Amino acid sequence: MVSVKNLPDKELFYGHKACQGCGAAIVARLAMKILGERTCVALPASCISSVTTIYPQMSFFVNNMTSSFPATGAVLSGMAAAVKAQGLKEVNVLGLAGDGGTIDIGIQALSGAIERGDDFLYICYDNEAYMNTGIQRSGLTPYGAWTTTTPTNNNDIGEKKFKKNLFEILIAHRIPYAATANVAYPNDLLKKLEKAKGIRGPKVLHILAPCPTGWGYKTEETIEIGRLAVQTGLWYLAEYENNEVTLNYRPKDFKPVKEYLAKQKRFRHLKDADFQVIEEHRDEEWKILERHLRKDEE
């Protein structure tokens, strides 16, 4: 069982140029803590790629490769095949992609790689827009969010679509292991990383990584924002394994979504009616999740 006390001291992700308080950097760092030195990393165009590979400053201390934007899944397949062909033992293949690189541009390659059943771990750190290129909307941008491509002038609501549900897309693949996690619940995240490390075959983690630059909050509140996302019910911590979905944390009562949304500049134009819409959608999402849950949990 993984615990904070016995995590290795060695940093394999260090000296990067991510913004202050970056949630994605926490994801990358904890993933490298668990996976260790015998890891090959594939990075598509993303924040993590562009903050770590600025020649000559290379912040990953393991082999890593920046792939083209849509190819993360295909590159992971290739790496897994190379590991197999060379007969290497106990090597982890990790893909670290953002939300746009996963759900918009990279979904085909990811779907294909899962279907082929190669042995890799794919992490989608979700900062809810294309942050690296300057905050453009992605398929995982939530309803009502301001981005540069969903402006809020003329009383516009901003983003008009709700988030796609990556977790359910993964369930539809009957993947060996898929989970959602959140940087604000690091013990849960470490547990899932450890579990994924021990499973053969494709594994995908979808991790909420708040972004102070794009979301508009103070840099020290990254963890607080992540925690509020779970407490308001806008993010859930669940895992899918052996055709069963388990909910890892169930908030007793949801906090009003306003507590989470009003803290962020990208939602400051929202009115009470909009919060109502978001809460209704949240309740719908939870109803769908409940249908997936094991019967004994209810």
Add this chain to the structure above:
Amino acid sequence: MKPRVVKDFTYPRTKEELPFGPGSQAGVLVEVNSGWRTFKPVLDHEKCINCLRCWLLCPDGVISKENGQLEFDFDYCKGCGICAYECPKKAIVMVKEGAE
């Protein structure tokens, strides 16, 4: 454990010295990030209960625990303040650089 910074790195001057293809050695740090910082964390060791929450949540991994007590690597701390905000005992305070 903080990685070593390559102090004597020289940029390639000729075409022959450039790395072959768009690749180079992993894990090379040639410059520090300390210039990003406006506030710096100061830890009160008396109050610290060694729960390692700051160590776990630091995005830059600049807090080291191997010497028994927590130490910051001020070459790479960007002063985001997550450690101070999340400390359950409020043992870390953010102090403006150059205030002392």
